[in-house]
Amino acid sequence: MEQPAFEGMPRRLYPCTPTRLSTWLDCPRRYRMTYLDRPPAPKGPPWAHNSLGASVHNALAGWWRLERAQRTVTAAGDLLESGWINQGYADDTQSAQQRETARHMVERYVAGLDPAGEPLGVERTVGTRTERIVVTGRIDRLDERRRSDGDRALVVVDYKTGRRPLTTDDARTSMPLALYALAAGRMFHTECRLVELHHLPTATVHAWEHSAESLGRHLRRAESIAAECADADEHFQAGLLAGRVDTVFPPRPGPACGWCDYRASCPEGSATAAARRPWEGLAVAL
Numbered sequence: 708m709e710q711p712a713f714e715g716m717p718r719r720l721y722p723c724t725p726t727r728l729s730t731w732l733d734c735p736r737r738y739r740m741t742y743l744d745r746p747p748a749p750k751g752p753p754w755a756h757n758s759l760g761a762s763v764h765n766a767l768a769g770w771w772r773l774e775r776a777q778r779t780v781t782a783a784g785d786l787l788e789s790g791w792i793n794q795g796y797a798d799d800t801q802s803a804q805q806r807e808t809a810r811h812m813v814e815r816y817v818a819g820l821d822p823a824g825e826p827l828g829v830e831r832t833v834g835t836r837t838e839r840i841v842v843t844g845r846i847d848r849l850d851e852r853r854r855s856d857g858d859r860a861l862v863v864v865d866y867k868t869g870r871r872p873l874t875t876d877d878a879r880t881s882m883p884l885a886l887y888a889l890a891a892g893r894m895f896h897t898e899c900r901l902v903e904l905h906h907l908p909t910a911t912v913h914a915w916e917h918s919a920e921s922l923g924r925h926l927r928r929a930e931s932i933a934a935e936c937a938d939a940d941e942h943f944q945a946g947l948l949a950g951r952v953d954t955v956f957p958p959r960p961g962p963a964c965g966w967c968d969y970r971a972s973c974p975e976g977s978a979t980a981a982a983r984r985p986w987e988g989l990a991v992a993l
């Protein structure tokens with residue numbers, strides 16, 4: 708890669724989120740369209756599965772913000788309904804069906820919670836830095852639990868609403884969860900190695916307990932990805948991409964292109980995967 712004009716100067720800490728790093732890994736062109744292009748490329752219509760996911764996340768966050776006495780199962784369902792995001796669905800009938808399904812999902816989940824078990828954080832922003840990166844992100848829920856030896860430990864809880872069933876491997880290999888655990892542990896000066904995916908559609912929890920080494924591996928990987936992003940960003944911002952934009956930010960076409968917000972602006976992606984209808988990602992699509 709051609710060196711940017713300011714090569715040799717000390718590089719600033721690279722600010723990033725786990726989502727930004729994952730986007731680079733998935734497709735550098737999508738990364739450019741998402742984070743660098745100005746004006747930004749036009750995005751496709753909203754996805755119904757994202758609307759459903761946001762509605763569920765908002766309802767669960769709102770439930771924990773209620774007074775303890777108000778944290779009932781019905782209250783969770785009511786929050787889901789009052790905050791329903793009605794975007795991306797085929798029609799009002801499908802939206803209503805999905806709202807009913809989501810209400811059931813949220814109520815079933817909340818029925819298994821202890822309303823008095825106050826989380827340490829809800830939609831809590833955490834961050835940490837190394838010599839190379841500053842990484843920030845938002846944790847759905849940060850629990851504080853007693854370990855078997857009596858010590859306190861923090862647990863990163865991530866709600867999932869997608870239709871794909873999850874496995875323990877999803878928790879183990881998730882770089883975002885590992886980075887959140889590292890950041891939370893450092894911020895609260897408390898051990899945080901356990902990460903959990905709570906998959907509401909299947910009412911299952913997939914947990915993984917990291918070691919210091921496995922957290923370190925995820926962090927080094929994040930630094931390595933961030934270094935690639937920083938290089939690409941610098942070339943973009945220094946205007947060194949004439950005729951080479953697709954070399955630095957190559958498209959990575961594959962089946963996921965059907966779900967890409969920028970598919971309509973991407974010839975390779977459009978040629979690779981048919982456009983998905985906005986509601987096709989729902990667990991039960993029409």
Ligand code: SF4
Nearest residue numbers: 734959964967973976
């Ligand atoms: S359509 Fe595919 S190749 Fe094109 S930007 Fe999106 S993910 Fe990348």
